[in-house]
Amino acid sequence: MSERILVAVAWPYANGSAHIGHIAGTYLPADIFARYHRMKGNDVLMVSGSDAHGTPVTISAEERGVTPEDVFSQYQAEFLDDWKRLGITFDLFTTTHTDNHTRVAQDMFLRLHEKGYIYKDAMVQPFCLTDNRYLADRYVEGTCPHCKHGGARGDQCDNCGRTLDPKDLIDLVCKICGNPPEFRETEHFFLRLSVFEEQLLEWVRKQDHWRSNVRNFTIGFLEGGLHDRAITRDISWGVPVPLEGYEGKRLYVWFEAVVGYLSASIEWAESSGNADAWKDYWQGDCRAYYFMGKDNIPFHTIIWPAMLLGYEGLNLPYDVPANEYLNLEGFKLSTSRNWAVWVPDYLDRYDPDPLRYVLSANLPETSDSDFSWREYVRRNNDELVATFGNLVHRVLSMVNRNFDGKVPDPGELDDVSRELLDEAQARLDTVGTEIEAVRLRQGLSAGMGLAQAANRYLDQKAPWKAVKEDKADAARTLWVSLAVINCLKTALCPYLPFSSDKIHLMLGLEGSTQDAGWNWDRNQLAPGQPVEKPTPLFVKLDEELIEAEAQRISG
Numbered sequence: 001m002s003e004r005i006l007v008a009v010a011w012p013y014a015n016g017s018a019h020i021g022h023i024a025g026t027y028l029p030a031d032i033f034a035r036y037h038r039m040k041g042n043d044v045l046m047v048s049g050s051d052a053h054g055t056p057v058t059i060s061a062e063e064r065g066v067t068p069e070d071v072f073s074q075y076q077a078e079f080l081d082d083w084k085r086l087g088i089t090f091d092l093f094t095t096t097h098t099d100n101h102t103r104v105a106q107d108m109f110l111r112l113h114e115k116g117y118i119y120k121d122a123m124v125q126p127f128c129l130t131d132n133r134y135l136a137d138r139y140v141e142g143t144c145p146h147c148k149h150g151g152a153r154g155d156q157c158d159n160c161g162r163t164l165d166p167k168d169l170i171d172l173v174c175k176i177c178g179n180p181p182e183f184r185e186t187e188h189f190f191l192r193l194s195v196f197e198e199q200l201l202e203w204v205r206k207q208d209h210w211r212s213n214v215r216n217f218t219i220g221f222l223e224g225g226l227h228d229r230a231i232t233r234d235i236s237w238g239v240p241v242p243l244e245g246y247e248g249k250r251l252y253v254w255f256e257a258v259v260g261y262l263s264a265s266i267e268w269a270e271s272s273g274n275a276d277a278w279k280d281y282w283q284g285d286c287r288a289y290y291f292m293g294k295d296n297i298p299f300h301t302i303i304w305p306a307m308l309l310g311y312e313g314l315n316l317p318y319d320v321p322a323n324e325y326l327n328l329e330g331f332k333l334s335t336s337r338n339w340a341v342w343v344p345d346y347l348d349r350y351d352p353d354p355l356r357y358v359l360s361a362n363l364p365e366t367s368d369s370d371f372s373w374r375e376y377v378r379r380n381n382d383e384l385v386a387t388f389g390n391l392v393h394r395v396l397s398m399v400n401r402n403f404d405g406k407v408p409d410p411g412e413l414d415d416v417s418r419e420l421l422d423e424a425q426a427r428l429d430t431v432g433t434e435i436e437a438v439r440l441r442q443g444l445s446a447g448m449g450l451a452q453a454a455n456r457y458l459d460q461k462a463p464w465k466a467v468k469e470d471k472a473d474a475a476r477t478l479w480v481s482l483a484v485i486n487c488l489k490t491a492l493c494p495y496l497p498f499s500s501d502k503i504h505l506m507l508g509l510e511g512s513t514q515d516a517g518w519n520w521d522r523n524q525l526a527p528g529q530p531v532e533k534p535t536p537l538f539v540k541l542d543e544e545l546i547e548a549e550a551q552r553i554s555g
């Protein structure tokens with residue numbers, strides 16, 4: 001039976017290029033998950049977009065002397081190109097700077113306001129006398145009162161993940177001029193989060209299928225007490241407050257950006273020709289999975305669910321499989337220190353599947369993990385080239401050389417062949433189970449285990465010898481190997497979509513692996529059917545690039 005799945009992917013700030021940490025933390029896991037469910041025949045909607053508002057974009061624009069529109073348009077175009085080249089398959093990747101998003105975010109505001117969940121109050125805000133302006137969240141920084149980390153922003157500490165208020169910060173300074181701001185009273189709107197505390201705790205405690213780090217963090221956060229939060233700011237860039245007399249204020253980005261999942265679904269529905277289609281994913285029987293890095297957890301397990309509870313009639317998240325961090329060569333990735341592997345730069349020089357593979361094998365699902373170029377080269381050469389690529393290459397070469405490029409006739413199967421075919425089916429099922437539980441590393445490992453088993457089988461059966469002494473046995477071995485490769489291409493397709501499609505064509509099949517679906521018929525390749533001559537799936541990499549890439553990172 002077909003299931004409905006919403007894959008909601010965290011919105012990147014459109015103020016800089018994507019690096020491998022973003023890919024491993026958010027986009028690749030979401031894509032693997034979505035591809036699998038589509039292959040399975042489930043009804044998937046995968047949406048996200050550029051977060052065009054918020055102070056990261058305006059700060060970046062001010063630094064470069066351009067408009068915020070210039071900044072977000074540039075990165076929106078770049079992200080779309082990244083997704084295409086890396087095979088990240090969004091149904092819609094939009095931006096928050098659309099009329100549709102403004103309308104949906106304002107509707108959320110008005111409904112919550114009408115129901116008493118948003119109220120007006122005076123608050124003190126940092127005001128810089130030098131720059132003569134209020135300083136919204138990221139325009140101030142100081143020391144985190146919880147963990148004493150130095151570079152905490154006005155809205156959140158990146159080190160301990162706590163959300164913050166500027167007045168909590170120690171040694172607060174203006175990020176524009178470096179002077180300490182004064183605090184002035186100004187009127188703002190607040191989200192009455194405190195009323196949802198008990199309801200959210202009860203809900204989160206029941207989510208036994210959540211990752212323990214996500215669930216424990218959320219419970220701890222809620223048990224610490226939920227405070228009302230200001231949702232408007234004195235800035236000019238963003239979604240206007242839809243009430244008369246507040247034209248100078250904008251919705252705070254954390255309030256409007258999370259509405260993006262809903263507004264993007266509505267935009268997708270409108271462009272699909274059925275304007276009501278979004279309701280299937282938000283009001284009907286549908287499981288919503290939210291993919292993100294761990295710094296985004298409270299916005300998706302507390303704030304967004306509170307808004308949804310207040311709004312009423314929209315589905316809460318089913319799962320929030322947030323990832324820990326990916327480090328690079330043992331150190332935390334840093335945009336400001338340029339300690340990163342940038343996605344466009346990588347894709348200009350290397351193929352997409354090896355990156356997808358190495359990151360998938362090393363996803364920071366339960367703890368921080370590390371990317372190193374040494375590991376990249378090792379996994380590429382030992383696992384992709386020597387194990388997987390070589391299996392496909394030698395089997396297809398022997399079929400071409402010894403059986404006129406046609407699928408050989410297996411005759412009667414022996415025990416060892418039957419066992420391998422049974423293992424293939426079992427492993428395909430395991431990969432599916434693991435992906436459904438969002439244990440993507442384990443899914444990949446189960447799939448690659450089949451490539452290893454097939455290589456052992458080939459070494460044991462040695463068809464290159466048998467072809468001279470017992471051609472029927474060589475035919476049997478190669479038929480079984482082709483069938484297993486046909487299974488492998490499906491099992492690994494969510495992870496290695498480009499390579500899977502190449503194998504599909506080399507096996508002489510029409511269409512794509514994705515379209516062929518999540519199933520395997522061991523008898524699909526019938527004797528006599530032609531196969532193609534193999535071309536290499538992966539390129540062996542020179543170890544010298546390890547040093548060259550290390551130089552490139554440290555600049």
Ligand SMILES: [Zn+2]
Binds near residue numbers: 144145157158162
């Ligand atoms: Zn902190």
Ligand SMILES: [Zn+2]
Binds near residue numbers: 131
């Ligand atoms: Zn200042």
